[in-house]
Every structure is written in structure tokens, then in C-alpha cells.
Amino acid sequence: MRGLLILMSVIAVMALGFWAYRENYRTQAELADVRALQTEIGALRESLSVLNAEWAYLNRPDRLRELADLNFERLGLLPMQPEQFGEVAQIAYPSADVGELAPIVNPVETSASMEQTP
Amino acid sequence: MIRTPLRPLARILQAREKGENPDVIEKENRRQRHEVMRDGDRARAEGRLLVLGLAFVASFCAVGFRMGVLASTEPAEPRSAPTSAVITAQRADIVDRKGRILATNLVTHALYAQPKQMIDPAGAAEKLALIFPDLDAEKLKKDFTGAKKFLWIKRKISPEQMQLVHEIGDPGLLFGPREMRLYPNGALASHVLGGSAFGREGVDSAEVIGTAGVEKTFDSWLRDPANGGAPLQLSLDLSVQATIEEVLDGGIKLMNAKGGTAVLIDVHTGEVVAMASLPDFDPNTRPQPLLKGSPSDSPLFNRAVQGVYELGSTFKLFAVAQAIDLGLVTPDTVVPTKSPMVWGKFRIHDFHNYGAELPVSEVIVKSSNIGTANIISKVGAERQQAFLKSLGLFVPTPIELVEAATGKPLLPKKWSDLSMLTISYGHGLSDSPLHLAAAYSSIVNGGTLVHPTILKSDKPQVGARVVSAETSATMRAMLRQVVVRGTASLGDVPGYSVAGKTGTADKPKPTGGYYDDKVIATFASFFPSYDPKYVLVVTLDEPVETSGTEPRRTAGWTSVPVSAEIIRRIAPLLGLRPEVEPATEATLKLAKN
Numbered sequence: 001m002r003g004l005l006i007l008m009s010v011i012a013v014m015a016l017g018f019w020a021y022r023e024n025y026r027t028q029a030e031l032a033d034v035r036a037l038q039t040e041i042g043a044l045r046e047s048l049s050v051l052n053a054e055w056a057y058l059n060r061p062d063r064l065r066e067l068a069d070l071n072f073e074r075l076g077l078l079p080m081q082p083e084q085f086g087e088v089a090q091i092a093y094p095s096a097d098v099g100e101l102a103p104i105v106n107p108v109e110t111s112a113s114m115e116q117t118p
Numbered sequence: 119m120i121r122t123p124l125r126p127l128a129r130i131l132q133a134r135e136k137g138e139n140p141d142v143i144e145k146e147n148r149r150q151r152h153e154v155m156r157d158g159d160r161a162r163a164e165g166r167l168l169v170l171g172l173a174f175v176a177s178f179c180a181v182g183f184r185m186g187v188l189a190s191t192e193p194a195e196p197r198s199a200p201t202s203a204v205i206t207a208q209r210a211d212i213v214d215r216k217g218r219i220l221a222t223n224l225v226t227h228a229l230y231a232q233p234k235q236m237i238d239p240a241g242a243a244e245k246l247a248l249i250f251p252d253l254d255a256e257k258l259k260k261d262f263t264g265a266k267k268f269l270w271i272k273r274k275i276s277p278e279q280m281q282l283v284h285e286i287g288d289p290g291l292l293f294g295p296r297e298m299r300l301y302p303n304g305a306l307a308s309h310v311l312g313g314s315a316f317g318r319e320g321v322d323s324a325e326v327i328g329t330a331g332v333e334k335t336f337d338s339w340l341r342d343p344a345n346g347g348a349p350l351q352l353s354l355d356l357s358v359q360a361t362i363e364e365v366l367d368g369g370i371k372l373m374n375a376k377g378g379t380a381v382l383i384d385v386h387t388g389e390v391v392a393m394a395s396l397p398d399f400d401p402n403t404r405p406q407p408l409l410k411g412s413p414s415d416s417p418l419f420n421r422a423v424q425g426v427y428e429l430g431s432t433f434k435l436f437a438v439a440q441a442i443d444l445g446l447v448t449p450d451t452v453v454p455t456k457s458p459m460v461w462g463k464f465r466i467h468d469f470h471n472y473g474a475e476l477p478v479s480e481v482i483v484k485s486s487n488i489g490t491a492n493i494i495s496k497v498g499a500e501r502q503q504a505f506l507k508s509l510g511l512f513v514p515t516p517i518e519l520v521e522a523a524t525g526k527p528l529l530p531k532k533w534s535d536l537s538m539l540t541i542s543y544g545h546g547l548s549d550s551p552l553h554l555a556a557a558y559s560s561i562v563n564g565g566t567l568v569h570p571t572i573l574k575s576d577k578p579q580v581g582a583r584v585v586s587a588e589t590s591a592t593m594r595a596m597l598r599q600v601v602v603r604g605t606a607s608l609g610d611v612p613g614y615s616v617a618g619k620t621g622t623a624d625k626p627k628p629t630g631g632y633y634d635d636k637v638i639a640t641f642a643s644f645f646p647s648y649d650p651k652y653v654l655v656v657t658l659d660e661p662v663e664t665s666g667t668e669p670r671r672t673a674g675w676t677s678v679p680v681s682a683e684i685i686r687r688i689a690p691l692l693g694l695r696p697e698v699e700p701a702t703e704a705t706l707k708l709a710k711n
Contacts, residue, residue, distance in 0.1 A: 049207065060303045061356065079687055080690040080691060084690065085690065
């Protein structure tokens with residue numbers, strides 16, 4: 001009886017040790033994963049801020065004005081005029097057969113981090 | 119435990135036989151028993167003290183050990199806890215009132231050299247000079263082969279340039295990461311934003327500090343990590359600002375002016391929606407301040423805030439508003455306007471002769487200096503001073519720009535009766551266009567003081583009352599007539615009911631006296647006149663309009679058409695729908711409660 005009890009205790013200790021060992025390594029793997037994710041988030045945030053800066057740069061009023069002037073024949077864009085305010089009643093009720101927007105087939109991936117990992 | 123009896127029978131009997139007192143034995147035994155008990159207690163107490171002492175020692179050791187560990191470990195980011203930090207840059211962005219970026223950061227690199235580690239210093243110097251045309255190959259060669267151990271070559275380089283430097287392949291050429299301040303809109307709102315520069319520099323990072331404008335005013339706020347990367351939101355509207363700068367630039371060219379400024383301010387909140395000063399500069403490459411000559415000739419000079427000018431007839435509004443508010447005159451009171459008005463040795467003239475007398479409203483509409491001087495002489499110098507002071511015209515504007523403190527109004531040394539007369543029509547007291555915009559807002563918004571601010575605010579300012587609501591309504595109606603049939607008739611914009619007052623002031627010579635052919639032309643306007651939303655002040659420096667037979671310099675021919683075009687372009691951008699003006703009586707009707 002006593003021997004059985006000791007044997008069972010030894011087995012329990014071994015099982016617990018094995019479990020703790022596995023948990024330890026799993027935790028470390030998860031932490032490494034989290035660290036990689038954090039690094040990726042940081043890189044993505046950085047590229048997001050670069051893209052935001054680029055967006056602001058490309059949408060600066062001077063450039064938009066020049067583009068509108070260059071493409072006047074196609075777009076016919078003029079500065080906003082007071083006469084352009086309208087009434088809701090002036091707009092026709094939309095007809096039912098408005099086609100769906102075409103799906104985007106070739107999205108442009110601009111994130112720099114994607115280029116590093118092919 | 120064997121208990122010793124207190125009165126052992128054998129000894130008691132023996133004692134009795136000897137005739138001794140048996141109580142002595144009991145006493146003796148009791149004493150012995152107590153001694154044993156005392157020894158036991160003492161041992162136990164000592165044991166407890168020992169345990170307690172050990173516990174203290176252990177806890178002190180634990181605390182000390184933990185402190186040592188904390189002091190000696192490298193700081194590490196907590197990795198297991200979910201992070202909510204969104205700070206990506208050491209300096210927060212600046213955005214406009216709709217969240218569009220005015221200033222942000224870019225990651226770039228600085229290039230430095232350690233000549234001791236270089237393999238081919240001469241070749242590297244020549245190749246560097248090819249990549250960066252502004253570098254001198256000879257000077258670089260001298261630096262690389264000299265005794266220097268370290269030198270900066272470029273503060274900011276582009277990724278393409280970095281690649282080219284990489285291709286030189288010299289181990290002595292090294293890169294340090296840098297955060298660079300970027301103003302994506304170029305010269306837009308440059309005077310408000312100011313500029314930034316590198317502060318303390320190390321190899322791995324450099325401090326970015328603001329050098330002017332809001333960048334300097336809010337420098338510590340922008341660099342405070344406690345804000346969690348939240349941007350600084352200004353009251354400016356990017357598209358309105360761009361439109362105003364475009365129209366003002368065209369107006370300056372058309373009117374052959376030296377420079378110009380426009381300030382658009384919300385009459386209720388005091389928010390500066392747009393502030394343009396031309397000529398301007400690009401804050402990405404902020405020019406050096408002028409070392410000689412007048413600082414006002416530099417493009418860095420913010421005419422709207424730093425430029426103090428005699429703003430001419432635009433000041434007549436203050437004299438008339440005060441006289442009406444005090445009940446001294448009504449819009450229909452007739453005042454003498456016989457030209458010239460003689461005051462001691464001094465003669466006051468009008469631009470035209472307006473006859474012997476005019477009602478007060480016509481004095482404003484026709485802009486009579488003499489009429490205004492006669493009105494203010496009823497008010498008196500002391501009350502005039504107090505009123506102008508209450509409008510904030512005696513101290514620099516409280517706007518949150520570092521340059522504001524330098525825009526100090528120029529007051530007469532002694533406020534004589536003559537000063538009182540000339541200041542009533544805007545000569546002898548110099549203020550910035552922003553002062554004027556804030557004072558006009560205070561009078562036309564219903565009569566409560568507003569302080570101009572560059573930060574977005576959601577609720578209207580409730581300032582001290584400067585004039586009554588009735589006076590405010592009267593002045594609005596009177597100034598509307600200036601545009602309908604007075605000196606600013608070119609300023610009408612259909613649908614927006616513009617009202618305002620023109621002002622043309624001769625420029626003072628630095629040597630004393632005034633120029634004959636150089637003026638500051640100002641138009642202070644607000645719209646819509648029956649329910650003002652915005653005040654726009656346009657000031658042109660030395661404008662000349664040459665389409666007629668003789669050059670015209672008055673504000674009515676220069677600033678007013680420019681203002682009208684600005685309002686026509688920005689009112690739709692501000693979301694104001696053109697409306698039919700209500701009948702005149704309605705503008706004077708006040709809500710009764």
C-alpha cells in the first residue's frame with residue numbers, strides 16, 4: 001500500500017513536470033509570436049504614417065488645382081460656385097436599374113513590409 | 119508531566135512534628151513552580167522574537183534583492199499584455215479642423231562618416247560629391263583625410279540617395295535613423311505652422327523642435343508622450359486657406375501690391391478659419407531670417423499678426439458704435455461735416471467734400487473723417503480709450519502663435535484731443551489685421567468680446583459685453599449700407615449679403631510724415647450681414663489699381679474686389695447656402711423674452 005502510494009506520487013510528479021515543461025515552451029513560443037506581431041504592427045503603423053503623409057502630399061490643394069486645370073477638357077472642373085447649391089427636389093428619383101459597381105480586380109499593394117517577405 | 123504537590127504530606131508531617139510552620143514549605147514549593155513557569159515563558163518569548171526577527175530579515179532581504187534586480191535589469195517592453203500604444207513618432211501630427219494633415223513625420227536617414235574606418239577616403243569623397251551636387255569634393259577629401267574622427271555629411275537623405283551611398287560601399291560611411299518633419303502642403307498656412315529643426319542630435323536619433331508658429335507654441339505638447347499620439351487640431355480649414363491664398367495672390371498681382379494679408383475668423387467662437395500672409399515661404403525649407411533691413415520685408419513676417427498698421431477708416435466703426443451705444447447719437451442724428459475741420463493748428467480733410475452736414479449713418483457710408491471726428495468729440499478721449507482697450511486693441515493678440523507677442527499695437531505717447539480725433543478715423547493707432555478682425559467680430563456678433571484662437575473649439579465664446587445687442591444690430595445694418603451704396607460697392611456678393619467698412623491709410627515714412635503714393639488698403643467685412651458668421655479682413659500693402667485713366671489706391675478699388683472674390687469662392691466651401699436677404703426692418707427686430 002505504501003509502495004503504491006509512493007509510486008503514484010512519483011508518476012504524478014513526472015506528469016506535472018512534463019506538463020510544466022510543455023507549458024513553458026508553449027508560452028515562450030507564444031511570446032515570440034507576439035513579439036513578431038508587435039514588430040509587424042510597428043512596421044505597418046510606420047508604413048501607414050508614410051502612406052498618410054503621401055496621401056496628404058498627393059492631395060495638396062496646389063496639385064489638385066493643377067490636375068484639374070490640366071484635365072479640364074475631360075473633367076470640366078471649376079471652383080465651387082454659390083450657384084451650385086441645389087434643392088433636394090431638383091434631383092430625380094434614382095431609377096431601379098442602377099448597375100452594381102465593378103469589382104476591383106487589381107488592387108495595388110503599397111505596404112513596404114510585404115515586399116520584404118515574398 | 120509529573121506534578122509536584124505544593125504540600126507534600128511527608129514533609130508536612132515532619133515539620134509538624136518539629137513544630138515548624140508547614141506554610142513555609144508550601145510557599146517554597148510555590149516559588150519553585152513559578153520559577154519553572156517563568157523560565158518556560160521566557161524561552162517561548164525569545165523563540166517568538168527570533169522568528170519575528172528572522173521574518174523581518176527575510177522580508178528586508180526580499181525587498182532589497184528585488185530592488186537590486188529592478189535596478190540592474192534592462193528595460194523591456196511588456197510582451198504578453200495587449201498593447202494599445204499607437205505612438206509612432208516622437209512628435210504629434212498637426213491637422214486642420216476636418217482632420218486633414220498639415221504637418222506629419224517621415225522616417226528618413228542621416229549620413230555621417232567615420233574617416234578612420236574608411237578604405238578609400240578620396241574616392242568616396244568624389245563619389246559623394248556626384249550623388250550630392252551641393253557638396254564640395256575638395257572639402258570632403260580634406261575632412262576625410264584629416265584628423266577628424268566623426269563628421270555629419272547630410273542631415274536628411276532620400277531612400278534613393280541612401281541606396282547610391284550604399285553602392286559606394288565604404289565602411290566609413292554610416293547612416294543614422296531620423297524622424298523628419300514634413301509639411302505636405304508646402305507653403306500653405308506656412309506662417310501659422312512656422313517650422314521645425316533638429317535639436318540635440320545623436321547617431322541613433324535626433325530631437326525635432328519647433329522653431330516658429332504653432333510648432334513652437336505647442337512644442338512641449340506635441341512632444342508629450344502622455345497624449346498618446348493624438349494630433350493637434352487647429353481651427354484652420356485647409357481648402358478655405360488654399361482658396362484664400364490663391365485669390366489673395368492673384369489680387370496682389372492684379373493690384374501691383376507689395377504684399378497682402380487676409381484673416382477669416384468665426385464671429386462666435388473666435389476661431390481663425392484661415393490666415394494668409396503673402397509673400398510666404400515653404401516651412402520644409404524655412405529660410406533664414408533677414409540680418410539687415412526691415413524684418414517686415416522677409417517672407418517669414420506674418421503680416422496678419424506681426425504687422426501693425428494704421429488701418430484707416432475701418433476704425434470709424436468703433437467711434438460710431440460707441441457713440442450710439444452711449445446714446446449720444448442715433449443713426450439719424452445730423453452731424454456737421456464742413457471741410458476742412460480746424461483743430462488748433464491742425465486741419466482735417468475728407469476725401470471728397472460731403473457738404474455741411476450728414477446723418478451719422480451717411481458718415482459711415484460715405485466715410486467722412488470730419489463727421490467721425492465730430493462724433494467722437496461728443497464721446498471724449500477717456501471713454502474712447504476705455505472702449506478701444508476693452509476691444510483688446512491696446513495689447514498684442516492672445517492668439518497661440520509665438521509671433522503674436524511681437525505684434526504689439528503702437529499707441530500715441532500722449533492721448534491728446536487731437537489723437538482722439540485722428541484715432542477715430544484710424545490714424546495714430548497701429549494694430550494688426552487680426553486685432554481688427556477680432557474687434558469687428560466682437561461688435562457684430564451681438565456685442566460680446568471674442569479672443570482669436572488658432573485651436574478648434576466647439577462652443578461659442580461668451581466674453582464680456584462691449585456694446586449692447588441693439589447697437590450691434592444697428593451697426594450691422596449701417597455697414598451693410600456701405601456695401602449696398604457706399605465706398606465698398608464693388609464688394610457685394612449676391613446671396614451672401616456682405617457688409618463691411620473700407621479703410622485707406624497713407625503709409626508713414628520711417629523719417630516721419632506720410633507718403634503721398636503709398637497706402638495700406640483694408641476691407642473689414644462680415645457675412646451674412648443679418649446673421650454674421652464670419653469676419654474677413656483683407657489688407658493690401660501699397661496697392662495700385664491702374665485700369666482707369668489715373669492710378670487708384672483707395673480700398674474700394676483694391677481690397678474690396680479682392681475680398682468679394684474671396685467671399686464668392688469660400689462661402690460655398692464654408693457650407694453657406696446663398697440666401698435672399700431679409701427686409702431691412704427684420705434685421706433690426708430683436709427677440710423679446
